[in-house]
Amino acid sequence: MKERLEALKHEAVEQLGKVADAIKLNDLRVKYLGKKGALTEILRGMGSLSTEERPVIGQVANDVRGAIEALIEQKQTEFQRLETEKRLAAEKVDVTLPGRKLKQGAIHPLNQVIQDIEDIFIGMGYKVADGPEVETDYYNFEAMNLPKNHPARDMQDSFYLTEELLMRTQTSPVQARTMEAMKGEVPIKVICPGRVYRRDDDDATHSFQFHQIEGLVVGKRIRMSDLKGTLLEFTRRMFGPNTQIRLRPSFFPFTEPSVEVDVTCVKCSGNGCRVCKQSGWLEILGSGMVHPRVLEMSGYDSEEYSGFAFGMGVERIAMLKYGVDDIRHFYSNDMRFLGQFARV
Structure with missing residues (x-):
C-alpha cells in the first residue's frame, strides 16, 4: 500500500x-482528493492492515495528501496572479490621453423659446404670472366673456373633468385671476406662460396639448397704438x-x-415664397383691446380703465x-x- 501511495503522489505531482x-x-483535485478520488480508494484498504502497519501507512497517506494539497494551492495562487495581471493589462488606463468629453443635456427648444419670450417682456417691465391647469368653467370661459352656450366655445372643444372643471383651453384665466387679485389697482403688466389643452390635432401644425403665452396690460389711457408698439418691439427682438x-x-x-397679427415671412423677408404662400406674411398671434365686460367682471371701471x-x-x-x-x-x-x- 505504501508503494501505491508513493506512485499516486508521483502521478499527481x-x-x-x-x-x-x-x-x-479543479478536475485533478477531485480526481486525487475527492470523496471518490484515488487517495480515498487506496485508504479503504487500511482495514486489512495489521495494527503495527496502520500508523505507518496513515502517516504516509497524510504526507501524500499534504503534498498534493500544497501543490494545488500553489497552482491556484499562480493562476489568480496571472488572471489579475491579465485583467490589469486589459483595463490599463493611459493617463496621458486627453479626457473624454461628457455629453451635457440642453434646454428643450420649447423651453428655450419660452425663456426668450419671458426675457423680452420682462425687459419691457412685465411680470410673469402663473395659474392652475385644471380650471373652473367660470375663469376659463365666463370671466372671458364666454357665457354658457356661447357659440364661440365651439372653437375650443375642451377636455371636461366635471361639469364645472376642465383642462384649461387658454392661459387667459390667469389674466382674470390676476385682475381679481389686484382688486382694481393699476397698472397691470403680466405675461402668462403655460400648457393648455384642446381637441385640436387634425394636422402637423396642431396638437391636443400645446404651450401658450398671453399678455395683459391694464391702466389708464391704454390705446391700440400701445398694443401695436409692444408687439412690434416683441417681434423685432424675436425674429x-x-x-x-x-x-x-x-x-x-x-x-x-380684436386683431390678428401677422409678421413679415421669416423665410423670404416679405418677398413671397412657398412658406408664406407668396403673400409675404405669416400669422403669429391674436390680440385686441380688453373687452369692457371683462374689465367689469374683474372689478375695474371700464369708463376709467382700459x-x-x-x-x-x-x-x-x-x-x-x-x-x-x-x-x-x-x-x-x-x-x-x-x-x-443645444446652445453652447
Missing part, C-alpha cells in the same frame, strides 16, 4: 505540473430688427376691437423661428432633432 488552467486544476407687422380685424369674445391683451402659441413661434414644419417633432424625443437646438 506530474499531472499537476502540466495543468494550464483553473478548471483542469430680427427688420421685422414688420400688420394688424387684421378679427373677433375674440374677450377683446373689442387695456390690451394678446396671446401666442409657443410652438407656433418656435416653428417660425427655427423653420420646423411639424409640431410633433418637439415631442418625439428624437435626439437628432433636439440636439440641433
Whole structure:
C-alpha cells in the first residue's frame, strides 16, 4: 500500500505540473482528493492492515495528501496572479490621453423659446404670472366673456373633468385671476406662460396639448397704438430688427376691437415664397383691446380703465423661428432633432 501511495503522489505531482488552467486544476483535485478520488480508494484498504502497519501507512497517506494539497494551492495562487495581471493589462488606463468629453443635456427648444419670450417682456417691465391647469368653467370661459352656450366655445372643444372643471383651453384665466387679485389697482403688466389643452390635432401644425403665452396690460389711457408698439418691439427682438407687422380685424369674445397679427415671412423677408404662400406674411398671434365686460367682471371701471391683451402659441413661434414644419417633432424625443437646438 505504501508503494501505491508513493506512485499516486508521483502521478499527481506530474499531472499537476502540466495543468494550464483553473478548471483542469479543479478536475485533478477531485480526481486525487475527492470523496471518490484515488487517495480515498487506496485508504479503504487500511482495514486489512495489521495494527503495527496502520500508523505507518496513515502517516504516509497524510504526507501524500499534504503534498498534493500544497501543490494545488500553489497552482491556484499562480493562476489568480496571472488572471489579475491579465485583467490589469486589459483595463490599463493611459493617463496621458486627453479626457473624454461628457455629453451635457440642453434646454428643450420649447423651453428655450419660452425663456426668450419671458426675457423680452420682462425687459419691457412685465411680470410673469402663473395659474392652475385644471380650471373652473367660470375663469376659463365666463370671466372671458364666454357665457354658457356661447357659440364661440365651439372653437375650443375642451377636455371636461366635471361639469364645472376642465383642462384649461387658454392661459387667459390667469389674466382674470390676476385682475381679481389686484382688486382694481393699476397698472397691470403680466405675461402668462403655460400648457393648455384642446381637441385640436387634425394636422402637423396642431396638437391636443400645446404651450401658450398671453399678455395683459391694464391702466389708464391704454390705446391700440400701445398694443401695436409692444408687439412690434416683441417681434423685432424675436425674429430680427427688420421685422414688420400688420394688424387684421378679427373677433375674440374677450377683446373689442380684436386683431390678428401677422409678421413679415421669416423665410423670404416679405418677398413671397412657398412658406408664406407668396403673400409675404405669416400669422403669429391674436390680440385686441380688453373687452369692457371683462374689465367689469374683474372689478375695474371700464369708463376709467382700459387695456390690451394678446396671446401666442409657443410652438407656433418656435416653428417660425427655427423653420420646423411639424409640431410633433418637439415631442418625439428624437435626439437628432433636439440636439440641433443645444446652445453652447
